[in-house]
Amino acid sequence: MNRPPTPAYRVGRWLPALAALLARAWLRGCASLPPDVAGPVSQALAEPGATLLGQLAAARRPGGTAPGTSGYALIDSANLAYSSRLALTQGASKTLDIQYYAIHGDHSTAQLLREVRAAARRGVRVRILLDDFNSTGKNALVMGMAFVPGVEMRMYNPLPGGRGSTALRVLGSLHDFKRMQHRMHNKLYIADNAWGITGGRNLGDAYFGTADGSNFVDMDILAVGPVVQQMSASFDRYWNNPLAYPVQSLISAEELRTLRGTLAPAGAPAPGASQAAPRPPEAAARAPDEAPPALPAAEDLAALPLTWAPGRLLVDEPLKLVPELNDTYTEDTVVDGMLSLMRGARREVLIVSPYFVPGEQMMQVFAGMRRRSVRVRVLTNSLASNDAPLAHAGYARYRKDLLRLGVELYEMRALQGQNLDRTVFGSGAGGSKASLHSKILIIDGRIISIGSMNLDLRSQLQNTEIALVIRSRALSAKAAAKIEDTFDDSVWKMELTPEGRLHWRAPPGAAFSDATRDPDASLGLRLMINLLGPLAPDEML
Known part of the structure; x- marks a missing residue:
């Protein structure tokens, strides 16, 4: 009778493969980031008042309100968190600036980014700034937005190495552990330098209340008025910083297509080689008869109650x-x-x-x-x-x-x-x-x-x-x-x-x-x- 393998046997059997995997991760991590990759300097829209959102902002300001005050609305539900961002995306006519620690490659984000692509097609300049740490696996496919005409995308404080696994990327960056720990945790969503959102939420199902398992309990604030110009000035400082690397300097369209192919569910076709750019993420894999969660329509910004106050x-x-x-x-x-x-x-x-x-x-x-x-x-x-x-x-x-x-x-x-x-x-x-x-x-x-x-x-x-x-x-x-x-x-x-x-x-x-x-x-x-x-x-x- 054959004896079952002992724990020592199992370790010995897998040790060479594990060593090779660790060595590969280490070599990738030790590779230097690309030099001299600064993208062109750009700034927020100088005259937001000429846009439809800017005009709506002026119309919403009550008479007699002090010039330095701004309007605010608490975003105190998951539905409002999604619908308000959708409203800014659909309402933007000149610029859309998006800055986040994490953008998840799941259903709600796919729907929101579809509207971002539509904004770019109608001539809106889109800038997306994303911290690099979580951009592995399915989430790395969000970087495909960088290859959409009219969209610029940069990664903040990137780590070298492949994007198939967060664990391997971290392992490959242990030689630079201090820098790896420093992350851009800021969150901003700004349309036409006239309306903006900040708060605790990243972008993803768990933040919009549609995840199958755990959902995050969160609160944001929507702002309109002079304080939005402060938000845009902050975005510009980060966007034009040397730590912001254009996506194209870190990964190619072909590499993203290959990664998407490895992540595709069984039986699903991989993106064709003839594509000019990798497709941004679509809905997460679900059972064929399972409908994705319903998402709310865009919020009516003209009817949203605002509180005007200094900030x-x-x-x-x-x-x-x-x-x-x-x-x-x-x-x-x-x-x-x-x-x-x-x-x-x-x-x-x-x-x-x-x-x-x-x-x-x-x-x-x-x-x-x-x-x-x-x-x-x-x-x-x-x-x-x-x-x-x-x-x-x-x-x-x-x-x-x-x-x-x-x-x-x-x-x-x-x-x-x-x-x-x-x-x-x-x-x-x-x-x-x-x-x-x-x-x-x-x-x-x-x-x-x-x-x-x-x-x-x-x-x-x-x-x-x-x-x-x-x-x-x-x-x-x-x-x-x-x-x-x-x-x-x-x-x-x-x-x-x-x-x-x-x-x-x-x-x-x-x-x-x-x-x-x-x-x-x-x-x-x-x-x-x-x-x-x-x-x-x-x-x-």
Whole structure:
């Protein structure tokens, strides 16, 4: 009788292939990025008032409104997140500027990019700036937009090497680990330099509430008026930066066609060699009888309620990622701006941050607020709802100290199995789990900040970030009401027992119970956090 192979046999059998794979990844990673590939310098539309969107912006401004104020609308549902971006895309007549950390190659993005291509065909100049880190596998096919006439696309801070696998690309870049960690996390969607959107969302099914599994809970802000020019100026600084590489310098149309062929589902034809450019991604593979989720029509911008208030944009400098290249770089960051706002709080600070790793400086700010009797409430992910468990490990180190300071901590439930409305704090149609992704700061019920930044050391030290800070009691109250609804039925409130142990308190009448350890998290996940979490420094989580 033949004996089954031993573990040592299995390792020995696969070791040569694994070694070859690792060597290939290393060699690809060690390859240099192409030199002297700076694209032509370009700027935002100089006269947005001459466009239809610019004229609509002027028409929406109430009489007597101060010249420096702008109009804002909270994008507080997944449907509105998609429909508002679609409206800007269809309404643009001159320029469309799109800047994101991640654009996923899935159904909702395919539909949105189809409208972007239609805008380019009618003469709109399209610029797409994308952080390079997530552009592998199916997501790399988004780079096909660079080969569409009328569309320019650049990748920020790219990594060398192939795009078939994120893991292999990371492995191949370990020799330049510090640079690999620095990412452009900004999010902007701007039409005709007249209307713009920023906030926490990337582009993809999970952000528009249509993913089959987990969906992200998020909030954006739509702006119209002078602050949009600040958003465009920020886009221009990043677009014209030496770290922004034209896609054509990194990958060819033929290489994208080959990659698409390797990713095509069984039986599906690969793109023909006669194509002039690779097709941008279409819907993710589905069963033949399964219809893709319905997406909303474009929002009516003329009817969308707007709140007019003073505001300003906070944005990190592009060379925050490589300050050694810029003698004029300053250390003030978007997160530093959030800390400055908190230092000025008088009554209450309400924080929503999916990845919350305070660090020493932030803990000092919290301690200062509590000495002034400022109420501090923080909503973040529970271990079960967090899509980045190691980030939760960094937060877990601070829970007891925060509670001892008097900071009120709330952890969001994963919401498994619930069929909630597709709102900013709902799981989305078809989704079985929600993961908090909103980044909101409300000071004294009168100042609100919405942006891409988390209150963690990665956002402060590693990534570039962006945020809109608006002085408006109306917007602050609307956002706070959404958050308060979550406190009522979707979160645990953290407490310390007299013995100094953590306790998760469910809201009165909730359909879930109290807990004495990270609720809804598997034993394996809890073990991983306890074993691996202490090994990583805060700024890496």
